[in-house]
Amino acid sequence: MGVVEILGAAGLVxxxxxxxxxxxxxxxxxxxxxxxxxxxxxxLSRGEARQTxxxxxxxxxxxxxAVLAPAW
Numbered sequence: 001m002g003v004v005e006i007l008g009a010a011g012l013v014x015x016x017x018x019x020x021x022x023x024x025x026x027x028x029x030x031x032x033x034x035x036x037x038x039x040x041x042x043x044l045s046r047g048e049a050r051q052t053x054x055x056x057x058x059x060x061x062x063x064x065x066a067v068l069a070p071a072w
Contacts, residue, residue, distance in 0.1 A: 001035075008032045012065055022070075029066035033059055 011028025015021055040055035 004035060005032070008035070012069070016069070025069040026066055029062050029069055032062040033066065036062060 015025045036055045036058045040052045043051045
């Protein structure tokens, strides 16, 4: 899971910096949203509702990155 998050972060940062495949930033941000939604679902299924606050914050940040990525 950590490798997926690191690759997602690289997918957010590298395309705007290099100008190569700018759509990859949108895909990476969308993937991070899906990852965090699934993680929140796992926490809820285990009865760990208090642990989902960070997931919610990361979903909001990744969704904002997905919306703002074309503007970079």
